[in-house]
Amino acid sequence: MTDYGTLGCFTGKIAGQDTPVFTGIPDDPTIEQLKALSAALASSGSVSMFHAVGVTPEAHTEEQAFGGNQPEKVVVFGQAEKEETEAFLNKEPSDHVDWILVGCPNATVQEIREVAAALEGKRVHKDVALWVTTSGAMYAMAERVGYVETIEKAGGTVVRETCPFLARSRVIAPKKGYKSLTTNSAKMAFYAPGQFGLPTHYGNLDRVMKAAVNGVWS
Missing domain, CATH: 3.30.499.10 (Aconitase, domain 3)
Incomplete structure (x- = not known):
């Protein structure tokens, strides 16, 4: 669960008030994991909504999540970003x-x-x-x-x-x-x-x- 919170904190600082789209999240997250993600997104940023491809019901595909548009920015969250965010917290x-x-x-x-x-x-x-x-x-x-x-x-x-x-x-x-x-x-x-x-x-x-x-x- 904590990793989802870490991901949310990392993403919120980048997204600000924009709507992030996550790809690569397992298709069976728990309520607790999504809660941690949502709360952190709204703390480090002002994110009011996110899409997770294959998880949230309105985003079965990446194209559907973006409404046919291209993303404004693509960011990778890996081990280095995880450790950097944990150190920040x-x-x-x-x-x-x-x-x-x-x-x-x-x-x-x-x-x-x-x-x-x-x-x-x-x-x-x-x-x-x-x-x-x-x-x-x-x-x-x-x-x-x-x-x-x-x-x-x-x-x-x-x-x-x-x-x-x-x-x-x-x-x-x-x-x-x-x-x-x-x-x-x-x-x-x-x-x-x-x-x-x-x-x-x-x-x-x-x-x-x-x-x-x-x-x-x-």
């Missing part, structure tokens, strides 16, 4: 971890399940605050099947009906003594330094959850 130079946020945009039940699975039988490090933000409907379903209980038993917090952007995080962070923010969300990593005054660690969920348990970014 990683603003915290140390291995210090104190506030971890998963769920930007709000986490789906699948994302909550993955967090719960990573915490099964473990504890969040005593110096780390783990927030998983989600909607009321997703919370209700995750609570019913036990994911919320697993996360809270491990020392995490599942926050519903809000997100860090609406939770006065610039005020919360200094009061709690938070000095950095760790996340698997490209959108969050893009906004946090400016919005919250917090440098970021950015990586996939596996890496983020290891940081939650170990208390260091590695």
Whole structure:
């Protein structure tokens, strides 16, 4: 999922308000992957719509996506571009971890399940605050099947009906003594330094959850 967010951040900076067309995306992306892509596109850029050939229903072919026109610009996203964008989103130079946020945009039940699975039988490090933000409907379903209980038993917090952007995080962070923010969300990593005054660690969920348990970014 994080790679889709990285792709979105890279593309949004180039596209601005234009509509990008993606080719080469696998034809079976998950809702979570497309959500990460969409959110990052609208963060680093002002992209309101994209086409993914063979994925989005209006773009079965590249010709159909462009309406018979030629693209204004063709850009390749490869390993070098991926690493460059990840470096751009990683603003915290140390291995210090104190506030971890998963769920930007709000986490789906699948994302909550993955967090719960990573915490099964473990504890969040005593110096780390783990927030998983989600909607009321997703919370209700995750609570019913036990994911919320697993996360809270491990020392995490599942926050519903809000997100860090609406939770006065610039005020919360200094009061709690938070000095950095760790996340698997490209959108969050893009906004946090400016919005919250917090440098970021950015990586996939596996890496983020290891940081939650170990208390260091590695």
